[in-house]
């Protein structure tokens with residue numbers, strides 16, 4: 044049985060329709076990547092799954108339960124956590140205080156604590172009393188991931204975690220993925236970098252203009268098929 048599914052998911056901003064019947068499925072211990080050009084609807088999909096945007100009932104199923112119409116805090120308590128685009132740290136709070144924010148309303152059982160987040164990203168332990176603003180972009184991204192992990196997620200939604208970071212830093216951050224999986228989470232990763240998406244994901248979904256245009260395992264997708272799904276054929 045899949046851990047999380049969307050069924051004909053739609054989303055609108057006022058009169059503007061951003062998603063048109065998106066079906067995705069995420070298995071236990073699986074990583075899927077969502078790729079697509081600017082404006083394809085990737086962030087909207089993450090916001091819809093996490094409850095930041097409210098859905099109709101029946102559109103999102105998690106762990107055998109309809110979470111489509113739940114509020115964001117209820118969805119987080121069920122075990123779906125989001126690392127938002129742009130990190131969204133509290134700049135005046137320290138690293139440790141930012142991490143502790145992730146514990147509010149969290150799932151009771153799970154692997155994650157300040158200690159296990161510091162084991163994952165040792166630099167954060169050294170910087171634990173520094174304010175968010177004093178950190179590099181990569182360190183801020185580690186805090187954003189750590190904060191989401193503190194809720195003990197079974198599904199971690201990562202929205203463009205490599206945006207604006209140097210390749211060596213991106214590599215460091217993605218090195219955390221196996222440990223996150225080993226601790227019991229599946230991941231949905233939104234990535235503009237197709238190579239990175241292919242490297243990390245068990246399966247890839249490509250979106251264009253609010254629809255899924257291609258899906259499959261990375262080694263089953265040709266460059267041409269990805270190009271067409273990304274930019275449109277012809």
Ligand code: ATP
Pocket residue numbers: 056059061079080081082083084085086087088
């Ligand atoms: P990016 O890579 O630029 O983040 P994306 O694939 O994540 O792109 P979304 O941010 O989900 O795409 O945007 C999908 C569409 O919805 C775009 O046409 C965008 O302009 C529109 N959109 C996003 N947020 C809003 C909003 N708050 N109000 C109105 N339209 C929005």
